[in-house]
Amino acid sequence: MPTFLQEARRVAIGVAEAAGDLLRSKAERRFHVWPKSDRDLVTELDYAAEELIFKQLRNAYPDHQIISEEAGVLPGVGQWSWLVDPLDGTNNIALGLAIYTVGLSLCKGSLPVVSVVHDPVSRRTWSAVRGQGAYLGRDLPLKRRSRVGSREVLAWSQGYGVSPQDSTAVALKLILDREATRVLRLWAPLMAWIMLARGDLDGIVGYRIGEIDLHSGALIATEAGLKVCDPTGFPFDSEFRSLQENRSLIAGANDRIPRLVELWLAADKIRAHIDDFWRDYTPVKSKPF
Numbered sequence: 619m620p621t622f623l624q625e626a627r628r629v630a631i632g633v634a635e636a637a638g639d640l641l642r643s644k645a646e647r648r649f650h651v652w653p654k655s656d657r658d659l660v661t662e663l664d665y666a667a668e669e670l671i672f673k674q675l676r677n678a679y680p681d682h683q684i685i686s687e688e689a690g691v692l693p694g695v696g697q698w699s700w701l702v703d704p705l706d707g708t709n710n711i712a713l714g715l716a717i718y719t720v721g722l723s724l725c726k727g728s729l730p731v732v733s734v735v736h737d738p739v740s741r742r743t744w745s746a747v748r749g750q751g752a753y754l755g756r757d758l759p760l761k762r763r764s765r766v767g768s769r770e771v772l773a774w775s776q777g778y779g780v781s782p783q784d785s786t787a788v789a790l791k792l793i794l795d796r797e798a799t800r801v802l803r804l805w806a807p808l809m810a811w812i813m814l815a816r817g818d819l820d821g822i823v824g825y826r827i828g829e830i831d832l833h834s835g836a837l838i839a840t841e842a843g844l845k846v847c848d849p850t851g852f853p854f855d856s857e858f859r860s861l862q863e864n865r866s867l868i869a870g871a872n873d874r875i876p877r878l879v880e881l882w883l884a885a886d887k888i889r890a891h892i893d894d895f896w897r898d899y900t901p902v903k904s905k906p907f
Contacts (some may be wrong), residue, residue: 623732623747626679626724630734631743631756633674634720637667637704638738641711641720645738651712658778659712664688667704667720675700682724685861687830699725701858706831707806719808721834728857733837735808744812744838752815752841762842763817769799770820770877773810777826777863785892787825789885792892794823797881811835814869815842821870821878828863836869845872851879 641663650662668688675684683694686702700722705711707718716739724732731748744760746752752760765771772794780787794801802819804810808831813819815838824832836846836856846854846869854867868878 630722634736642738664705706808723833730833733834746838746841773802775807775824789889793885807831808835815839849882
């Protein structure tokens with residue numbers, strides 16, 4: 619089994635890097651962008667990278683199921699499934715902001731056991747096999763460095779379905795901005811997971827997030843020695859559930875988890891005040907551009 623998983627990791631690295639090459643080349647030209655919802659977009663780059671990934675995974679593993687952000691579920695036979703995020707950071711790339719990644723996870727049943735995240739801009743790749751460690755590039759062990767500073771540098775992530783009036787999200791962001799040195803809102807969650815695994819960040823707070831852009835990064839962070847918990851500090855259920863956006867979590871080094879739990883509890887205490895604010899709030903009337 620370890621040999622199969624390591625081979626799957628190498629295959630996934632090749633697939634993710636090929637998709638990254640395609641994205642990087644297409645991002646330099648004009649491309650089509652379509653609204654996906656009120657707060658989300660999809661581009662022709664998403665579809666092109668997804669098609670390439672599907673083709674290469676099907677060639678390597680014709681019986682495996684594939685679950686993707688754009689296409690949904692492609693049936694397979696047996697216990698193996700791939701989770702595919704062909705372009706994590708679509709909103710960024712649509713704005714010309716070069717912060718985006720490609721993410722792949724292989725699940726045995728519902729448990730992610732192999733993951734790969736590739737950054738097309740820096741052309742770097744990170745990967746992990748459950749129980750066997752995390753890697754930079756093909757086989758270099760990923761070692762987390764220590765960050766200087768006493769106050770946290772955090773990343774915030776939320777699902778696209780979270781309303782701007784969501785009192786929990788507003789309270790969390792207020793508390794995090796007040797208590798941390800800096801809170802990054804990258805709109806590319808997999809990049810935040812890589813930054814956490816490398817030691818650039820002290821923690822991640824995720825509210826009602828989706829799973830396609832969760833498991834690839836979370837497995838790498840876990841194999842790099844980080845903890846992923848629910849907001850109360852109990853171990854996070856790392857199994858894939860669905861394509862719905864409804865998972866909340868905190869992640870960081872073991873000694874940072876109690877602090878992140880405290881911040882979540884502090885947000886809970888002011889949530890009622892946020893509800894009161896929205897009840898009294900009069901929306902600002904704006905004229906169309």
